[in-house]
Amino acid sequence: MEFRQVLAWLRSKDELVEVDRDSFTSYVKRYDGQKCVLERDEVEVRRVANAILSREELIELLKLRDVADLHHKIAWAIRNPSPLREISQSASEEVSENGVSFLNVPDFQGKRYVTAGVFIASDGKRLNSSFHRMLYLGNDKFAVRVVPRHLYRMLEEAKQRREKLNVAVVIGGPLEFLIASSSSPPFGVFELEVANSLSGGSIAYKKSPEHGIPYPADSEILLEGYIDPEELAPEGPFFDVLHTFDTVRAQPVFTVEKGYHRKDALFHVIWPGGVEHQMLMGLPKEAKIREAVENVVPEVRDVYLTPGGGTWVHAAISVSKQRDGDPKNVIMAAFGAHPSLKHVIVVDEDVDVRDPVSLEWALATRFRADRGLMIITSASGSTLDPSAGVDGETVKVGVDATAPIRERDRFKRADVS
Numbered sequence: 458m459e460f461r462q463v464l465a466w467l468r469s470k471d472e473l474v475e476v477d478r479d480s481f482t483s484y485v486k487r488y489d490g491q492k493c494v495l496e497r498d499e500v501e502v503r504r505v506a507n508a509i510l511s512r513e514e515l516i517e518l519l520k521l522r523d524v525a526d527l528h529h530k531i532a533w534a535i536r537n538p539s540p541l542r543e544i545s546q547s548a549s550e551e552v553s554e555n556g557v558s559f560l561n562v563p564d565f566q567g568k569r570y571v572t573a574g575v576f577i578a579s580d581g582k583r584l585n586s587s588f589h590r591m592l593y594l595g596n597d598k599f600a601v602r603v604v605p606r607h608l609y610r611m612l613e614e615a616k617q618r619r620e621k622l623n624v625a626v627v628i629g630g631p632l633e634f635l636i637a638s639s640s641s642p643p644f645g646v647f648e649l650e651v652a653n654s655l656s657g658g659s660i661a662y663k664k665s666p667e668h669g670i671p672y673p674a675d676s677e678i679l680l681e682g683y684i685d686p687e688e689l690a691p692e693g694p695f696f697d698v699l700h701t702f703d704t705v706r707a708q709p710v711f712t713v714e715k716g717y718h719r720k721d722a723l724f725h726v727i728w729p730g731g732v733e734h735q736m737l738m739g740l741p742k743e744a745k746i747r748e749a750v751e752n753v754v755p756e757v758r759d760v761y762l763t764p765g766g767g768t769w770v771h772a773a774i775s776v777s778k779q780r781d782g783d784p785k786n787v788i789m790a791a792f793g794a795h796p797s798l799k800h801v802i803v804v805d806e807d808v809d810v811r812d813p814v815s816l817e818w819a820l821a822t823r824f825r826a827d828r829g830l831m832i833i834t835s836a837s838g839s840t841l842d843p844s845a846g847v848d849g850e851t852v853k854v855g856v857d858a859t860a861p862i863r864e865r866d867r868f869k870r871a872d873v874s
Contacts (some may be wrong), residue, residue, distance in 0.1 A: 458518060458656070460629040460677055461723060463508055466518065467493045472510065481506075482563055490732035495723075501552075502559050502678070502718060506726040509635075509733045512740065518632060519655070528760065530655065531744035535642045538650030539658055547663040547674040554716035556597040557680065563726055568695065569593040572734075573725040574626045574680075575638045576601070576711075577649070578611050579670045585611060586638045586648035588737065590729075591626075592692050597713040600692035601684065602706075604840065607644050612709060616686035624684055624711065625670040629677025629725040631660055640741035649673060667715055678724060679717040684709045698738055698767035700730045701843050730767070739768030742795045746772060749794035753786040754778060761810040770799040770839055773810035781862055788831055788855030797839035797849075802856040807870065819858040823868055829857035 467473040473493040476484045478500070485494045485506040493510070496503040509515065512524055521527050552559075562569040571591040578585050585607045591599035603609050615622040627634070637652035649671060653660045662671040667681040692708035727734050739762040747760040756777040762768040772791050778784060784803040791801045802816065805823070809815040824830075831854065838851035845851040860868035 458632045459675055460508070460631060460635075460725065463518065463632050464493060464495065464505065464723065467508070467510075478504075478561070482565075485726065485728050486731075489728055500561070501720065502561070502722045502724050504561060504563065504724045504726050505629075506728055507731070507733055508725065509632075509736045511732070512736070515632075515636075515736070515740070524759065525747070525757075527740075528744040528747040531636065531640060531741055532748040534637065534651045534654035535640055535646070535741075535744075537654050538642070538646055539653040541650060541653050541671065542661045543671075544661045544663055544674050547676075548719050549663070549672070549674065549676045549679045550666065550717040551720045552718050552722075554718070557593075557713050557716055559716065559718065560678075560724060562593045565695070565729060570695065570729075571599065571628065572727040572729060574628055575630060575634070576608060577625045577627065577670050577672055578608055578684075579623055579668065580611050580614065583611070583645050584647040584649070584671065585644075586634075587641075588638055590695065591711065592690075592695075592708075594690055594710070597682075598690075599711045599713070600690040600708045601711045602692050602695075602703075602708055606641065610644065612684060612686045615684075621683040621685045623668040623670065624682060625665045625668065625672050626680040626682075626711070626713075627672050627676045627678070628680070629723045630673045631656065631676070633660065634673045634676075635737060636741065639737045640744075647671075666717070677719055677722045680713050681716075682712045682714040684711050688712075696729050697841050698730050698735055698769050699841050699843075700767070701841070703841060732764075735762075735764065735768035742769070742797075743772075745794045746774070746791050746798075749790040750774060750776065750787050753790050754783050756806070758806045759810050763813075765813075766800070767841070769797055770842060772798055772801045773804065773816055774801065775804050775806050775808055775810050776859075777806045778859055778862070781859075784829075784857035784859050785831060785855065788857070792833070792836075792853060792855070796837055797841075798853065799838050799842060799851060800854050800856070802858055805859045808858075816858075818870070820856070822870075823860045824856055824858040829859075831855035831857075 633652040633655035637648040688710040689707040693705040694702040758775040833853040840849040
């Protein structure tokens with residue numbers, strides 16, 4: 458589904474508001490998780506934020522049944538990337554620009570950031586697509602936050618070859634492309650092909666004019682250029698999904714050689730730490746966790762990365778266990794599926810993991826530390842966690858808050874309604 462089609466759908470549901478340019482950022486924050494915010498039709502390139510409001514809306518947009526179906530669809534698409542169809546023309550290239558002056562890059566506490574840029578990198582053999590925030594340095598250059606994953610590896614290999622890495626940056630791509638570019642499939646699997654599977658084969662691609670990099674046709678904005686692994690600039694501080702400030706680091710610099718956009722382009726902005734940010738980061742990880750957990754227990758009711766944990770470091774999982782040792786296997790599977798997890802709580806199928814009161818009740822009545830607590834020291838976690846050490850080293854905790862199988866009657870919740 459094209460990005461502008463998502464906006465049209467939100468408008469039809471009265472979940473889109475248009476605001477003046479000067480008040481855009483304040484309204485994005487005010488309507489976080491409630492309404493999509495779009496700049497009024499005063500400029501050719503309009504900023505828009507809060508395009509993804511909830512899991513339930515994604516389920517409706519993707520024509521799925523429920524959260525479990527959404528998780529399964531994402532996990533299936535990662536395992537089954539679909540070859541793409543190439544086209545020769547794209548609305549994304551209706552207007553050609555020599556730089557990025559056409560972008561009204563938003564200011565976040567004194568720093569101008571592009572927060573919804575998806576980098577598509579090519580080393581001549583492999584293609585990789587992933588989100589990376591971009592600090593505007595001026596002169597068509599951006600400092601790019603690159604964590605040690607796939608783009609980082611491609612940059613390290615380019616550095617060894619003493620080469621620059623050619624990239625295309627898409628802003629406002631199809632919905633499925635946004636989800637897939639957050640999913641981190643195995644290195645060498647192209648996320649655009651994952652997106653094509655998510656869409657049922659409806660995504661076509663075009664090769665970018667300068668470097669011939671495949672990108673989703675009819676995206677809103679396309680930037681072409683290169684990252685020089687030897688050129689670094691300070692990036693940060695920047696507040697992230699945990700609502701804490703990520704530290705200042707020397708990061709690679711992306712130089713824009715050419716810009717392209719639709720005549721009436723939509724400039725996608727993600728509010729840092731907001732619901733849309735959490736959905737795009739966390740949802741594909743929920744899918745991976747569910748897939749891993751379903752390999753160790755036969756029935757998984759729900760998997761939820763909680764908002765208080767930034768939809769990133771805290772997981773609540775409800776299962777129908779068959780043996781009292783199952784929850785510990787579930788905890789280990791979850792940590793393996795999503796290494797950034799810090800705390801995992803496992804509960805019985807009668808506990809609603811999306812209700813914090815229900816979770817706390819399970820902790821109060823079914824958890825006993827001498828038999829249900831797992832502590833894993835010196836583990837790799839999330840670099841976003843300010844309590845973590847060098848390179849995200851941390852202590853992980855798993856909590857088995859399930860009732861003993863032979864004593865289940867004693868742990869039933871009374872219906873007092």
